[in-house]
Amino acid sequence: MTRNRLLAFTAAACLATQILLTGTADAVTSSKADLRDGQLRLEGTSAPGVFVIAESTTSAAGARADTSGRYKIQAGGFTAPDCKVTIRDGRTPTATVALTGCTPSVVPVPPVPAPPTGSCVITSVFPLSVPAGTATAVNFTTSGCDTTTGSGATPTPVRWSVVAGVIPTGMTGPNFQGTTGGNIIGTPSIPGTYTFTLQVSDQIGATDQENVTLTVA
Incomplete structure (x- = not known):
């Protein structure tokens, strides 16, 4: 193998290693996830400059990560019946986190009608x-x-x-x-x-x- 080819191979290997390490480091994470009185506050890390979205079964909100990869999502009127959100940035696997300060919505169970009395x-x-x-x-x-x-x-x-x-x-x-x-x-x-x-x-x-x-x- 010639010197030029060896240098090119080494550079490619380093680039591939860097890409793999970057992909691992840039996985979306959450360090704070809170929902109180409809106010969502979500903080964490992702890839630098990407748009991060938090979704519940009924609401969605998002914000762009800064150059260091940190993001902060704040939104009012947010609802999450099961007190969970899924975080995604379009690049890495999604993350599902539980929201502190949140009370799960209770779906009312309709009352069972009493059996009729008498006989018709x-x-x-x-x-x-x-x-x-x-x-x-x-x-x-x-x-x-x-x-x-x-x-x-x-x-x-x-x-x-x-x-x-x-x-x-x-x-x-x-x-x-x-x-x-x-x-x-x-x-x-x-x-x-x-x-x-x-x-x-x-x-x-x-x-x-x-x-x-x-x-x-």
Whole structure:
């Protein structure tokens, strides 16, 4: 190996070593991480002159490191639900640090509704066979349903719905009848067998379902 080549090889090796050492020295670090009353204060070291960003799950702030690689981030209105921030400068691996002075946000747990008291049940559906082309009604009755909304209040009818299947063509509903009953009414126009699931619910949330098979002949 000639002297010039040896010098060039030595210089390249030194440069590579310097780059590796610099990369290690420039890894982003944090010496202070604090969040109080929405005010973030973050200090540490990184590569000289790079822009350092601190991110939580809800906020972000940043500042440029000085010529010695020191950075200082200060930001108001900063939030960090888990009291942690991730620091990155785009050059080195990120660092995640815990914030002192921070109280984790507590996500409120919705209260579990109390199970309904009482029992609201469908007791009858009649008739189950109706003539085609004739105005008719299919009636529903219930038992045990709560129709009150408070002491002295006017009774409120139970609520009816069809949650599956279809009622005969030409009929409408379900409708409420009185406070505890219901029906479907109309003139069924197409003969056949119709199946549907009828549901009733009362004022305290008690429900019941009935599978109905209705023949139009």
